[in-house]
Amino acid sequence: MAEVINEMNVNFFSRSCNESFARTVIAAFVAQLDPTIDELADIKTAISEAVTNCIVHGYKSGIGKIYLTAKIYENGRISIKVKDRGCGIENVEQAMEPLFTTGGSERSGLGFAVMQSFMDKIKVTSKVGKGTTVSLDKYIIRRTVKNEKNQ
Amino acid sequence: MGVEILKSSSEVTAKIEGDIDHHTAAEIRRIIDENISLLRPSLLKLDFGGVQFMDSSGIGLIMGRFKLVKTAGGNLKVVNVPRRLERMIKMSGLTKLGIF
Numbered sequence: 001m002a003e004v005i006n007e008m009n010v011n012f013f014s015r016s017c018n019e020s021f022a023r024t025v026i027a028a029f030v031a032q033l034d035p036t037i038d039e040l041a042d043i044k045t046a047i048s049e050a051v052t053n054c055i056v057h058g059y060k061s062g063i064g065k066i067y068l069t070a071k072i073y074e075n076g077r078i079s080i081k082v083k084d085r086g087c088g089i090e091n092v093e094q095a096m097e098p099l100f101t102t103g104g105s106e107r108s109g110l111g112f113a114v115m116q117s118f119m120d121k122i123k124v125t126s127k128v129g130k131g132t133t134v135s136l137d138k139y140i141i142r143r144t145v146k147n148e149k150n151q
Numbered sequence: 152m153g154v155e156i157l158k159s160s161s162e163v164t165a166k167i168e169g170d171i172d173h174h175t176a177a178e179i180r181r182i183i184d185e186n187i188s189l190l191r192p193s194l195l196k197l198d199f200g201g202v203q204f205m206d207s208s209g210i211g212l213i214m215g216r217f218k219l220v221k222t223a224g225g226n227l228k229v230v231n232v233p234r235r236l237e238r239m240i241k242m243s244g245l246t247k248l249g250i251f
Contacts, residue, residue: 016172019172019173020175045205048172048206049206052208105214114206
């Protein structure tokens with residue numbers, strides 16, 4: 001089991017202006033792994049989707065707190081959790097189907113599909129009335145470490 | 152985030168700048184839709200050349216404008232899509248609509 005070498009926790013209100021805040025925070029934290037622009041864009045996109053789900057679905061009837069945690073492991077794995085204490089998802093399998101949405105005609109229903117495609121691993125746990133946690137993992141090839149070893 | 156609207160006799164071009172997420176999409180949508188209902192263009196162009204970031208809210212934005220402009224009897228084209236957004240657009244299946 002790889003060791004955790006860094007960790008961050010931040011929580012914020014489920015206001016839509018915090019979607020860009022969450023992306024910026026995660027990008028700043030991941031930057032220490034020296035990711036490529038594409039890797040960084042993938043992570044930012046996945047986090048944006050997860051946080052948007054908390055706002056649009058989890059806390060659809062009001063404002064609640066969103067809990068964002070991230071861990072960096074020595075093997076280059078970044079593990080991110082986006083958690084809400086909102087309404088929860090009745091049928092997680094159905095919610096994860098591409099194009100399924102309860103968010104109206106302006107929502108594409110692609111959120112989970114994007115998270116699946118842009119990250120290496122996704123796990124969703126949810127309980128109706130308790131909330132939802134989305135766990136997202138991605139491996140970043142640590143070029144700086146590789147370079148150090150080569151020197 | 153910003154939207155610049157360029158108008159000609161039968162065309163409206165909406166030049167979108169910055170990030171498209173669920174938060175910014177609401178304002179972008181409001182500005183574009185206002186112009187669609189006012190001008191009823193035969194062609195609406197969404198210019199994505201200035202888009203720095205987009206999540207699936209951008210797909211919802213395109214889908215919604217496609218339906219709206221079609222209902223008003225017009226057509227939609229999405230132009231200057233940056234390379235980094237192509238993966239998301241391919242995933243959405245929107246390429247089948249012939250709007251790119």
